[in-house]
Structures are given as structure tokens and as C-alpha cells.
Amino acid sequence: MKALIDVQNLTKTYHGEGVETQVLHGVTFSVNAGEFVAIMGPSGSGKSTLLHILGFLDKFDTGSYYFDGMSASSYSEEEVAHLRNSKLGFVFQSFNLLARTTVLENVKLPLLYSDIPENQWDELARNALETVGLSHRLDHEPSQLSGGERQRVAIARALVVKPAIIFADEPTGNLDSKSGKAVMGAIQDLNEKEGHTVVLITHESGTAEHAHRIIHIADGRVEREEIVRNRKKATDEFLK
Numbered sequence: 001m002k003a004l005i006d007v008q009n010l011t012k013t014y015h016g017e018g019v020e021t022q023v024l025h026g027v028t029f030s031v032n033a034g035e036f037v038a039i040m041g042p043s044g045s046g047k048s049t050l051l052h053i054l055g056f057l058d059k060f061d062t063g064s065y066y067f068d069g070m071s072a073s074s075y076s077e078e079e080v081a082h083l084r085n086s087k088l089g090f091v092f093q094s095f096n097l098l099a100r101t102t103v104l105e106n107v108k109l110p111l112l113y114s115d116i117p118e119n120q121w122d123e124l125a126r127n128a129l130e131t132v133g134l135s136h137r138l139d140h141e142p143s144q145l146s147g148g149e150r151q152r153v154a155i156a157r158a159l160v161v162k163p164a165i166i167f168a169d170e171p172t173g174n175l176d177s178k179s180g181k182a183v184m185g186a187i188q189d190l191n192e193k194e195g196h197t198v199v200l201i202t203h204e205s206g207t208a209e210h211a212h213r214i215i216h217i218a219d220g221r222v223e224r225e226e227i228v229r230n231r232k233k234a235t236d237e238f239l240k
Helices: 047-054 077-086 103-113 118-131 147-159 177-192
Strands: 003-016 019-032 036-040 062-067 088-092 165-169 197-202 213-218 221-227
Touching: 003 047, 019 047, 019 062, 019 197, 019 221, 036 047, 047 062, 047 165, 047 197, 077 088, 077 103, 088 147, 103 118, 103 147, 118 147, 118 177, 147 165, 147 177, 165 177, 177 197
Parallel strands: 036 197, 036 213, 088 165, 165 197
Antiparallel strands: 003 019, 003 062, 213 221
């Protein structure tokens, strides 16, 4: 299986007011195309910093990071911008939806910065919303949706450009348990039915167990990797 992500001895230190804080200490792992991997650890373990580096939202100090066979350090700023808009999808804990904009228009936002012709935008956005079970909410605004529905709109927005990989940073963190299950069902379906590679950041073992593999991280180091033998099943209740 081809490694979409290959990280070797990655380090990251933040500098501020004369204080150095090393967040990542020689992190090494890989993620194959089509895998669903959870990076799990407590608050302050470095997992979100790691996700930002993997998503080209931050830079590392030393070590190497190869994305789809190409060194991350070799990308120009223009190439990184294009990569983020075409191959990477992001889902964050806070949804980041525009409040006074319809669900359909929110999902279409990434297409504004893509090379996809405008006459295809509506169809792509509608298809993405159908994938997460929200075809009936196209004309609603975020304030008219539940928390779980808002997160599924964010998932649809992440996949509208058909990215190679979806990064999900604590996607159930602001949700009740029922909504969280629906969101994890949507993410697991993206992996199992649509073939998207997924990297999930979480501190919850129950959420991580939807993945194929869990990378446990603490104090900026990979402690161990775990194959999930009995993955939690995605729920399709929200699609009914």
C-alpha cells in the first residue's frame, strides 16, 4: 500500500518571550492511502500541532515530511496553497461556518479557490451534502441546524473538492453523544464507502476506535501504535 504521509523524526519548537517550548520530539509514522488513522493523546500532547504540520498550516523544524511521495519542504508557497485547496480537506471542532449563509453556499466556499468551473459548483456541493445525509437542509442557515448537522455541513465542505485526505481535529468535541455518533458515522462512511484517507485527532478512546489504527502520542512523542481489531461501527441512523 502506498504511503500518502511519511513522517520521520519530526521536531517542532515554539519561541516566545525568551522561552522555548519543544512540542514535538522526533515523531515518526506513516499513513497509507485509504487508511483511517486516529492520532490520540491528552491535551497538550502535541497532536494538534502535528495535524497543522501535516495539513501544511504550520512548519516543522527538523526531520522530514513527505506527502504523496514529495518532500513538504520542496513545495513553494503557491504550491502549498494549491495543495490545501485541492488535495486536503479540514474539519475542525468549531465548525467555522458562515452564519448568515445557506448550507449550500457554505459548502461551495472551497470551490471559489479551486480550478473547478463554476457551472459545476452547485452539483458538487449538492452531492457532498447528500453524502452526509443533509440534502434536505440546502437552504437552511447554520443557526437553524443542530450541532451535529452543522458539523456534517463542515464535513461536506471539506470533501466538496474531492480531497486526497481529510484531517478532522476533535470533530465531536462540541457535540452531545448522539450527534457525535452521527458525525463519526459520516466520517467512517467517507473512508469505507468513498475511499477517502482520514486522519483524526482526538483525546477520546471511543472516537478513536472508529479508525483502522491508533497512534498514541504523549509529550510530543509517539508512545505506541495500535491496530483496532474491533472497530466501532458507523451508524447510518442520520441518513434515514
